[in-house]
Amino acid sequence: MDTTVPLPPAADNPTLFADAARAILDPSGLGPINRVPLIPESARRRHRVFIPADHRFKAAARFLQALWREDRGLAIGTHVNCREPHRPRRLGSRISTAAGALGANFLHPDILPVVTRALAYREPGAAYDVDRLKTNLLSSQPLAFNLFGLLARDLTQATRFVTELLPGTLTEVTDVLFEHSPGRGDARFTADRTAYDVVLRGRSPNGGRAFICIEIKYSESGHEPAPPPHPRHAQIAHTTPSLFVDPNDPTLTRSVCQQFYRQHCLAAATLRAGLADTATFVFLAPAPNVTAHKAAATYARHLTDPQAGPIPFIPLTLEHTFAALAAAGLTDHARALHRRYTDFWLVDGELDLAAAATSDTIPSQDEASSTARKPTRTRKLPTPRDPSLATQRMTRPAARAA
Structure with missing residues (x-):
């Protein structure tokens, strides 16, 4: 159940209001993210959200929406370019028509x-x-x-x-x-x-x-x-x-x-x-x-x-x-809104997970020389569908250091 949480009026003391808001919306204590990251094209393609025209913030927001969709197991939707109506493409920041009809785009x-x-x-x-x-x-x-x-x-x-x-x-x-x-x-x-x-x-x-x-x-x-x-x-x-x-x-x-x-x-x-x-x-x-x-x-x-x-x-x-x-x-609803729309630490954490997965596939110098003639196999990055991965993204040590 939602309960009334007292906050000082914003006009009276903006600093106190911000501190109280942070306690409600940021229980992990990471604080506000300074700026959204520039997300590599490979990561955006992996989550099916690569749109070349997106500016920096829009790319990060689209990526965050894809993570929200994946963590909830919602079917991916499609986008139809008016210039190419015969070539619909799957887009990670959309949900399927069936999911949309059930109201999945709304948080309550x-x-x-x-x-x-x-x-x-x-x-x-x-x-x-x-x-x-x-x-x-x-x-x-x-x-x-x-x-x-x-x-x-x-x-x-x-x-x-x-x-x-x-x-x-x-x-x-x-x-x-x-x-x-x-x-x-x-x-x-x-x-x-x-x-x-x-x-x-x-x-x-x-x-x-x-x-x-x-x-x-x-x-x-x-x-x-x-x-x-x-x-x-x-x-x-x-x-x-x-x-x-x-x-x-x-x-x-x-x-x-x-x-x-x-x-x-x-x-x-x-x-x-x-x-x-x-x-x-x-x-x-x-x-x-x-x-x-x-x-x-x-x-x-x-x-x-x-x-x-x-x-x-x-x-x-x-x-x-x-x-x-x-x-x-x-x-509770405020936290759900923050999680979906403004918790960009989740994007940061996803990039860290991808970087860790990539580093696991880089061989040492000895391994590289001993396997130079052998084909290598890259470990597949797990798709973050489990909500526990969202917690992992939020609470990792690297984020706290930031």
Whole structure:
């Protein structure tokens, strides 16, 4: 059973919060990993996750998802390249269609009914790719459900979570919405398809209507292609006092900032339409996804006052969010989220296991000369399907030394 674990509010003492979070999510005491490793092509191919276009963090995240799948014995899925639809390839960061249909991409059985209902009542134009949602382990859309699905079923717990993560924003959560926009294509808002991954609606400390709009990135770099600038965004930017330093700055509509810019404009338009009294814009990404956090930092420099402006912009790490879940009473679930999405010591440990297996096959000088004319046989690296291997990866001496 999950139990409520008291954590100090993040805003009061971030250091104490981080220490408490580490105790909950890092019982082995390894601490945060400084940076994700560059994984050799041979290891990525062995786990069927070699994608040449992957940047450093995405390659490590894909590798971690493959380890999670293997440790649970889930059947590998396939990826179909739109340029070669007749040549599907097995991909270690996907699960089979059959496993996906059973809800294997979600970390708790109570999340599946939330997903089913969200799909059944999806908003017109909502950007759901159902196959990707159910079978792609790397996608941020199932992460959104894994992170907020249990909270959608228990609004009291959702309120405790927000109190821990964002004190002073909501004193009561009344709704948890997925893939939400107040009106896609509606000229009262941004007149396009801009939406949020998750929206929490409720009451602010003064009793007003408030909402928290959330953008989540897992392996994405934060430099996604920019759509053509829309005149409605510029109109909102110019008529929202004290939001942007310079609403005419072209950087706002370029790849590094464009999604944040569109979503911030949508929040401003939502307030102007009278649907809420206050709004907070939150960005979540894993701490080692440095590129995504740099994109958020770049965007924040274009805001007049990111923390106390008309719509505060608050970038946070996934790890910090998991700790707030634990503090709200979902300790076991927070650990499961960390194990799946952010415990990159498992990747480090897998590389150590591979290195050890390779060293076992390297003969000494005497052995090399005596067997020079004999064929050699390499020991096969065991596939880490047993969850005990995950513990071995986490607690090995080399990791502690690091």
